[in-house]
Every structure is written in C-alpha cells, then in structure tokens.
Amino acid sequence: MSSWTRPWKLVVVLSLAVSLLAACTGGSKSELPALPENGSGKITVMHWSADQFMNELGNTFNVKYPEIEFQIVDPKELYESFKPENGEGEYEKKLTEFIKKKKIDVVMTHQMEYEKLAKAGNLYKLDTLIQDEKYPMDDFHPGIVDLLREKGGNAIYGLPSGINSMALFYNVDLFKKHGIEVPTHKMSAQQVLDLAQRFPGGSDEKDRIYGIHTGYHSVGGHMLSLGEMSNLQVIDQKAEKVLMNSEGWRSLFTSYAELMKDNKININDRNNQGGSYGSGFPAGKAAMVLNYTWMFDEMKYASHSQGPDGKESKPFEWNMVTVPVDPANPDESSSVNLGEIYAVTSSAVDKRAAWEFVKFTTGPEMAKINGRSTRKLTARKNYQKEVEGKSMEAFTMLRPAKNNYSMQSTLEKNDISYEFHQTLATKLEEALTSVKNGKKSADQAYNELIPELQKALEEAKRKGAEEKKKKK
Template structure:
C-alpha cells in the first residue's frame, strides 16, 4: 500500500512539473533574458517586515524564476518589526501609523519603490494625487487584452482613476447570493435571479419564511450564522454602493442622522422584526432546545434553515461543497440542490455590488527608477500564463474571465461573481476611519450598534436612535480631536 501511495505521489509531482515548467518557460520575457546585468525591482507593500514568503509565493516567485537577472525587494511602508518597539501610550496602545502617508514616503525620497501594492482606498487617493503612472499607453503598445478582464475589476479600476487605468489587480474576491432550491420549490415561489434589486430579494425572502422556533426557515441573511443582526453589513457592504457618508471630511460631525440612513435601517430592522432575517436570539434557540446540536446547526444555510445567504467563493468551494459531497456520511443530514445569483443592487446604483474586494492592486510609481521592469512585472502578473496557474485557487478568483470556471465536479452560475460593478467610494470609507485615531473611532461603531439593537428590541424609534447616535458620536469625535492619543476617552471596545 505504501509503495502504491509513493508511486501515486511521484506521478502527481511529475505531472505537475510537466505542466508548470513549460508555462513558466513561456512566461519568460526575452528582453530581460537578453540583458545579463542584474536589475533590482523594489515593490512597496503596506505592511511587512517579518516574513514576506507568503507574498512572494503568491506574486513574485514565478517572475524571479523566469527572469534570472531581476532581483525583487519587498519594501513595507509600515514595518511590524519596528512597531513592536514603539512605546505604548498611557492606555497601553501603540499609535497606528497613517497608511497613506507611509506609502507615499516609500514612493518618494532617494530610493523610491518601483511598484506599489494597495487596496481600493489607497489606490484611489494615490491616483488622485498624481503619484501613479497611467498604464493605458503601455497596454496599447503591448496589446494587453483588457477585454478579458471581468467588469468587476477593470471597470472599477477605471472608475477610480476617472477613466484612466493606473493599476491592475490580477485577483479579486467577490460574493454572491446562494439559494436553497428545495425551499423555493416547496413554497411554490420562483427562485431569485441575476440583477435583482434588494427590495425584490427581500420580497422573495418574506414569501419563503415559514415555521416557528427551531423549525423556523428564514428567508435571508447577510451571513450564514446569526450574529449582530446584520449591523456590520448594514454599515458597509449593503450601503457602500449608495456612498452614504458616515462622517464629514473634518471628522468632527457624524452624518448618520439622515433620511438615507433612516431608510436603510428601516429596511433591515423590518426584516428582523418579521423574522425574515435571523437574529442572535434565534441562534440561542438552537442550543437551548437541542442539548446536542448537530455539527452544522451553527450554519443556517447548510442546515436548511436559510433560503438565501451572502456567500463568498471560498465558502462555496470549502464548507458547502465538502458537506454536500460527504452528505451520506453525516448523520441526519439531508443534502439539497443550490445555485447562486448576483448580489442585488439599489435602484440608485444599478448593478453595483458592495461585496467586490480588490485588495492587491499593482501600480507603477510615477517616480519609479525602473519603470520598464516595473511594467514587465505588472504585465506578467496579469498575463494569461500566470492567470492560468493562479486560477486553481479555491478562495479567490483571477481577474481574467477565460480562467474562471467552477471547480471540477461543480456546476453553478459562476458568472454571478463577476457580472457586477464594484462600489467606488467618493469619500473616506468607514474602514478608512477605523484605521485612524489610535483605534478610538471603533467606539463610534459600537455606539451605533447599541442604538441599532434598541430599535430591534422596540425600545426606540429609528429616528430617536439615529439622533442619539449623532449626539453621542459628535461628543466622542470632539474628545478624539482634543485627545488624539486616547487620553480621557472611554476604553477601546472591540467587536460585538
């Protein structure tokens, strides 16, 4: 048996190498091979300083292997190793550096980086400040086929550059609406479809919600397990496409007490009160009434208690697929058919999803010492050969449509992941704010979460809760402004 196992492993390895090396050989750039002189390509990342092996495995090893004369240096804007020696303040917290300013610092000076890797927020600001090189002339010159890039990526990047392409993202993460076919069939209700509005989805969710207590089947949830009543999604993914302002530019005034925010809160609290969406109390019912809960009772979608849920690519290829494949081995588990559709959108932002993440955007520094090598690297990462290799990932998608397919043995609406447009915030997002102020801004979210729960319980109206949040939030913003290091401010509150 061991001999057979060894032979099988050897064959798999041999086949893998047979596939990989020809591809890597094809990736080799002739221009760089002709030059024997070593060239250094410096790539700036936001965080680093300890072990950059993961980043290298993901993005640079293949390039260095096929470009023998190029040495890649990873330059962190914020160095974890340096930070651990920073003196904490009187509250025991270390000051969080300004990420944007840290990135700008490594892009300038005597030895600037050639390439920068950023997320949506940083990319948009660097493009706005004229610190990135337009890739359009090089794309046209080298005839890089951007038509093969999914709309969720290429349209978003162009939008953030006001029509100019200042970077390319070889991968992206996205979510879809997963739905249980059996629940809709049993209820005699038509299943969801691509390009719905949120109101249309909520209407379907109401029509398939049935039962009581532990037998309740809920129509929809932002997550597969009840947690905070959807507050986090309400304050980010759900409202991101609407560009609702959370705080003003001076960070002195909370902007949540508005008709737009009131409408969003009204929609979600109505679903919770009508038991169309589950709350954390519904999770307690499972454990209170069932002394020996099943292995998937915490997952309301897999356990059949949720008709529709927001799900990402990793969840589908991981937990969901594994459970369905092994259903016969799981006691008292009944498998079901499922499929996916696009994330709904708001009428004011048709086709725009707040669930598309571009966290690795590669751009060329306007002051890059080696712009030719920098472009060769960016082009390599976004080329067909690299995309083919990377398309085997089970948790994120490559940006080229040609290489996006459901894993072997699966058959679902894969286009739902990319036939949307990403939201492109026009101002500082809530996440941007959370990285500032020495962590104090997290308290604003906790204030809002508390007020939201009061509404769900019926203790306050939405108007009262938003007014209370505005008042308390403005007081906290003033305290943060007067005491940026946290002095005199209530202790930082995590999560909830």
C-alpha cells in the same frame, strides 16, 4: 551560396532577434529601457512572507523570467513604527518613508490605499507604457479601468489581478419545497427581505427554516451591508449629519426588524465555532445568505459535518445570484472592489523588471491560473471558469460602483473617531432587538434611534478633533 543570400539571412536573423526582444519588453517602443541581454533584473517587494510570495507569484514569474531575482522586505518594521491612534495620515507618511528607505520596486496594495499612494506621488504612471507596449486592457471586467483612472486622478498607476465580490447564495430545494420563486440577479434589498419573509420561521428552533442567514455578521453589521448595497448613505460628506432619517432606511429597518421578530433571520452565536454549519445556510436551515467565494469551501465542509442533532448534514441543491443593488443603478455595486493592485513605485531602482512583474501578474498568464481557483476571481472576464459546475457570473456581472461612497473613508477624511462605526452597529442591533423582544414597535425604535446616532456622531467628531490636536 550566392553573395546576396548572406545579407538577406542576416536581416532575417536580426528581425527575429528584434521581435523576440519586443516580445520580452512588451513592444518595440517604450519609455523604459529593455532588460539586459541576459534577462537579469532584481525586484524588491514588500510582503509579510517570502515563502508565500514565491509560492503564489514569484516561482510562476521565474518560469518566464528565470534571471530576475526577488528581494522580499518584511513590513514588520513599518507596522511597529506606526501607532494606530495617530490615524491613517500618519500611516501614509510612514509607508512613504519605508518605500524609499527600503528601495521598494513593487507595492501590492488595495483600492483605498492605491488612491492615496497615487495622490502622494509614490507610484509610477503606467499610461504611456500601456499604450506603447500594447498591454491588453480591453478584457478587464467592465468598470475596472474606469475605477483605476478615477482613483488615480485620471491616470493609471497600478493594475489588479482580481476582484473581491459577494453573491447571494440560495437553497434551491427550500424554495421549491415552499413554493417560492427563486431569487434573480439585480434584486433590491427590499425584494430579498420580502422573499425571506415568505419562509415559515416558527417558534421551534429545531425545525425552524430561516429566510436569510447573517453569516458572521452581527444583525447591525448585516443590515448596514444591505443599506450600503442599496446606496443608502449613513452620514453626509462632511460627517456633520446622520442621513438615516429617510424612507429608504426606514423601510429597510422595519422589514429587517419584522423578520427578526418572526424568527426568520438566523444569527450565528459567535461563541459557537460550529454555528455556521449547525444551523446556518450550509446546514440547509436558511434559504439565503450573502457571502464571498469561500462559501464554496464552507459548503464542502458542511456536507461532511454533523448538525446539532448529531446527524450528518444532508446535501442540497444551491445556486447564486448577484447581491442586492440600488434599483437606480442596477448594473453596479459597492460590494465589488478591486483585489490586490500591483504598482511600480516612482522611486523604483529597476523599473523595467518591476513593470515586467506587474504585467505578468495582472496579465492573461496569471488570469488563466486564477480563473480556475475557487478562492480567486480574476479581473479579466475571458478567463473566469466555472467552479464545480457553477457559473461565477453572480460575482462578476456587476461593475464596481462609480464614485463609490464609503463611510469609512468619510470618517477618516473628517477625522472622526473610529468609535462611531462601532457605536452605529451596536445601537442598530439594540434597536432591532428591542423590536424582536416586543419592547418597542419598529417605528418607535427607528424614531428613537436617529437622534441617538446624531448625538454619537457629534461626540465622535469632538473626540476626533481632540485626537488630531494631540498629534500636533
């Protein structure tokens, strides 16, 4: 062998080693040191079940990184130290203390908590790592990266593995039988209720066909969901005024009340565990229902269950379109949210191992697995597969809403007692029921409802102020 071939072969071997190392760390340039030569590392994660964590995530990750071990910290101690009456601010403080005390490296959080943790400085900024290591971001569903930046104060502190989204399920056979055109993507809530009104309803409960099924919602909660999807706000940003005295809310309330009066909205008896299958959408008794991906499982279960008459439910053709939208913003929805967001803590001891876990869990490898699941909607659009021969585009077509209005966060921000949320749903249900029972007209019930809600908001604000004073 000639003398010049040895150094050349050495260069090739070294180049290959550098390439492999770059592949392991995501790129040749990074602000974090590479994993040790033996690939070892340790990641401390907060999770309520070590077995569940390893089954769903840890074992799959260890196939690629066998030398990285996990330490699972049960959050029981955190929850026991927090008193719900002390409010969300107290929880954030306790969570920060817990992360530092237990040396947590990775947190799995949700959209609202992600924003608070980032603002409090508890999460490690990922922007430079993403750029330097060329972490793939271009195949996330539209709007996801924008939402992460918005909630992170124009920076990215975590990455999602999936999204949570609803769809409008509809019974194709019932629409055909009654000569009604099937729902389409991006309808308004009013259009959905107008379709529901065209179904027969009827006084005979046994033969009644409902236009829409509330699922497991109360009618008050169901109507509020339709209002939220329509971008109709309940209270102002300072939580001083009820904003439901508008044409949008009046129209929604009136249409909903008329459907109830005509027996065209199906409400589950929440004491009847089989109600969903016996008289709801899965049993073929309602034309439409809003639900999550678990409706696939409900449809399977219903096909093998018996109805109220003791007969097996008959299978029928069904499909899905997007949830109702605000016509002014038809490409987005407040009902589309990020699923679990994985983030490296700013105090993480082993940031490299933690980052490798976050990259893997939110990257293409796990997206391929999640994209085949009936329960999970992957955050990456290229990996979402059909489920049981049905396209999942109804769940993934809409972007998360920009500057998403959340009544819950508005109540928290202004220290309003949570009682208002419960009072709102209860009073809505009472008002709607009074129309259904013929005690009031829709206009009368609506006009009397608004001042009642305003009074309830002011009372909740007073209680919230007292609760805050007690904490001090």
